[in-house]
Amino acid sequence: MTDTSLTPLTGPQGPKPRKSFSRRNIFLYGTLITITLFYALPLYVMFVTSLKGMPEIRLGNIFSPPLEVTFQPWVKAWSQACTGLTCNGLSTGFWNSVQITIPSVILSIIIASVNGYALSNWKFKGADAFFTILIFGAFIPYQVMLYPIVIMLREIGLYGSLGGLVLVHTVFGMPILTLLFRNYFTSLPEELFKAARVDGAGFWAIYTKIMVPMSLPIFTVAVILQVTGIWNDFLFGVVYTSPDNYPMTVSLNNIVNSTQGVKEYNVNMAATILTGLVPLSIYFVSGRLFVRGIAAGAVKG
Amino acid sequence: MSSTRPNQLFRNKSSKIAAIPMIVTALFVFVGGTIWTVVYSFTKSGLLPRLQWVGLDQYERLWATRKWLVAIENLAIYGLCMLVLVFVIGFILAALIDQKIRFEDTIRTVILYPYALSFVVTGLVWQWILNPEFGVQNVVRGWGWKSFTFDPLYNADIAIYGVLIAGIWQGSGLVMVLMLAGLRGIDQDVWKASRVDGIPTWKAYIFIIIPMMRPVFVTTLVIVVTGIVKIYDLIVAQTGGGPGISTEVPAKYVYDMMFQANNLGQGFAASTMMLVTVALIVIPWTILEFGGSKHRD
Numbered sequence: 001m002t003d004t005s006l007t008p009l010t011g012p013q014g015p016k017p018r019k020s021f022s023r024r025n026i027f028l029y030g031t032l033i034t035i036t037l038f039y040a041l042p043l044y045v046m047f048v049t050s051l052k053g054m055p056e057i058r059l060g061n062i063f064s065p066p067l068e069v070t071f072q073p074w075v076k077a078w079s080q081a082c083t084g085l086t087c088n089g090l091s092t093g094f095w096n097s098v099q100i101t102i103p104s105v106i107l108s109i110i111i112a113s114v115n116g117y118a119l120s121n122w123k124f125k126g127a128d129a130f131f132t133i134l135i136f137g138a139f140i141p142y143q144v145m146l147y148p149i150v151i152m153l154r155e156i157g158l159y160g161s162l163g164g165l166v167l168v169h170t171v172f173g174m175p176i177l178t179l180l181f182r183n184y185f186t187s188l189p190e191e192l193f194k195a196a197r198v199d200g201a202g203f204w205a206i207y208t209k210i211m212v213p214m215s216l217p218i219f220t221v222a223v224i225l226q227v228t229g230i231w232n233d234f235l236f237g238v239v240y241t242s243p244d245n246y247p248m249t250v251s252l253n254n255i256v257n258s259t260q261g262v263k264e265y266n267v268n269m270a271a272t273i274l275t276g277l278v279p280l281s282i283y284f285v286s287g288r289l290f291v292r293g294i295a296a297g298a299v300k301g
Numbered sequence: 302m303s304s305t306r307p308n309q310l311f312r313n314k315s316s317k318i319a320a321i322p323m324i325v326t327a328l329f330v331f332v333g334g335t336i337w338t339v340v341y342s343f344t345k346s347g348l349l350p351r352l353q354w355v356g357l358d359q360y361e362r363l364w365a366t367r368k369w370l371v372a373i374e375n376l377a378i379y380g381l382c383m384l385v386l387v388f389v390i391g392f393i394l395a396a397l398i399d400q401k402i403r404f405e406d407t408i409r410t411v412i413l414y415p416y417a418l419s420f421v422v423t424g425l426v427w428q429w430i431l432n433p434e435f436g437v438q439n440v441v442r443g444w445g446w447k448s449f450t451f452d453p454l455y456n457a458d459i460a461i462y463g464v465l466i467a468g469i470w471q472g473s474g475l476v477m478v479l480m481l482a483g484l485r486g487i488d489q490d491v492w493k494a495s496r497v498d499g500i501p502t503w504k505a506y507i508f509i510i511i512p513m514m515r516p517v518f519v520t521t522l523v524i525v526v527t528g529i530v531k532i533y534d535l536i537v538a539q540t541g542g543g544p545g546i547s548t549e550v551p552a553k554y555v556y557d558m559m560f561q562a563n564n565l566g567q568g569f570a571a572s573t574m575m576l577v578t579v580a581l582i583v584i585p586w587t588i589l590e591f592g593g594s595k596h597r598d
Contacts, residue, residue: 122316137331
């Protein structure tokens with residue numbers, strides 16, 4: 001990504017720094033380092049706990065690094081940890097989440113981008129009214145729509161299935177994604193669109209041959225936004241899928257908060273990291289694009 | 302939307318076809334679903350939705366239920382503390398990071414990463430750190446302070462503050478990023494002018510910069526508040542609403558009523574109350590931000 005418009009936070013500004021070891025700098029960096037450590041601590045605790053054996057956890061302190069590193073908890077969390085009756089670990093939930101996330105991301109982005117394109121370049125009468133309702137919909141607490149959607153999914157026979165959940169994610173991803181794409185397409189030079197029209201290109205030709213190739217950065221932002229959002233979802237997963245189809249977050253919660261058996265904190269923490277791994281890797285790899293995705297949610301439409 | 306010419310409906314046909322998913326979502330799911338829930342909140346629905354009118358009975362029962370009152374109280378405590386702390390912490394962090402510091406990227410990355418995590422993950426990590434037997438309490442006692450007590454998740458009186466710690470840890474990075482973007486959007490001349498006038502930095506922040514950042518503050522406020530009202534997964538993962546019912550929240554009440562207690566009417570009434578809460582915030586904001594002038598983009 002070399003698009004310079006993707007770096008809204010670059011170029012440190014503010015007052016110029018004075019001498020390196022002034023009292024101000026000691027205070028400033030001292031505060032920042034302390035705070036940064038506080039934020040980093042839980043991730044560290046997760047890792048060290050997941051690498052210890054249970055005897056060491058019972059004796060030691062949660063902040064100390066493992067004396068003897070073991071990967072057994074990770075293996076167990078992945079393939080043997082129990083949720084109530086079944087003991088298949090997190091792997092089932094992981095694959096369910098993969099099967100939910102990939103189609104949801106693709107479907108929601110295709111629909112929202114075409115939508116945003118229609119709203120910015122092919123506006124028809126009443127389009128803005130629907131768009132306004134859509135944006136307001138983003139503020140309605142999900143709880144209000146939970147049950148009507150249960151009924152709708154039951155009517156079309158998708159309640160409890162992965163397909164139903166994909167549909168739900170597509171619907172709830174629509175407001176923010178449509179806003180994102182509409183704003184981006186509106187910012188593109190109109191001459192491009194007009195020139196293509198003069199050359200005889202229609203709605204779909206302009207979309208696939210001009211708009212999409214020109215908008216790869218915004219598609220990347222949308223993918224990041226959706227993958228993390230859908231992967232981290234808990235509420236829709238628990239409401240709209242049956243236990244066999246539970247996404248990873250729901251299985252994780254069931255494993256850790258299961259009341260049966262002895263608590264294995266190391267396995268629990270390994271499971272927790274495993275669930276956080278997908279959004280974390282996306283976050284650390286994508287960096288500024290992730291920030292841009294967040295900012296997109298904040299930009300008023 | 303009245304069409305005068307017969308071909309009006311088919312003009313711009315592809316665009317209309319492309320907008321069908323949006324129209325269906327907006328009308329059927331968002332508007333339709335909301336109206337449906339509000340209507341059924343006045344009925345005697347139990348295991349299944351039934352159109353048997355009972356007027357305001359569900360609401361009267363709702364406000365007489367202890368679990369709901371606790372949920373509302375918790376939401377108020379959590380919401381207020383979260384709002385104040387997240388803004389104070391987020392703004393101070395942004396202001397510190399804005400001082401042309403070294404390692405800005407690293408610091409920002411570390412402060413924001415919790416926001417990328419699921420609430421379930423956040424809840425479980427903090428459940429572990431706040432575990433009195435192994436976590437912070439145990440560590441401090443190991444240092445020799447034997448009577449040290451820090452067990453928010455096991456003490457019904459303060460359990461909601463245990464959740465608050467996790468919520469702040471996850472949410473303050475977002476506010477920091479938005480505030481930082483706002484600070485970077487302030488013209489450098491403003492700073493120069495305030496320095497020429499000899500205004501101390503802290504005063505400049507409070508009396509000049511923050512008022513200039515009003516739009517950023519308002520948008521962040523709306524995002525944070527709508528997030529607070531929706532809080533659900535964090536509670537389920539970290540405390541399960543316990544100990545007892547001490548960390549119940551409205552969203553969890555709705556779920557429990559609809560899908561566990563087979564008391565749909567209560568769930569509808571409770572979710573309608575949540576809708577009203579959000580409307581009380583979003584509608585004035587919309588009027589303030591978008592009323593009057595009709596500019597776009």
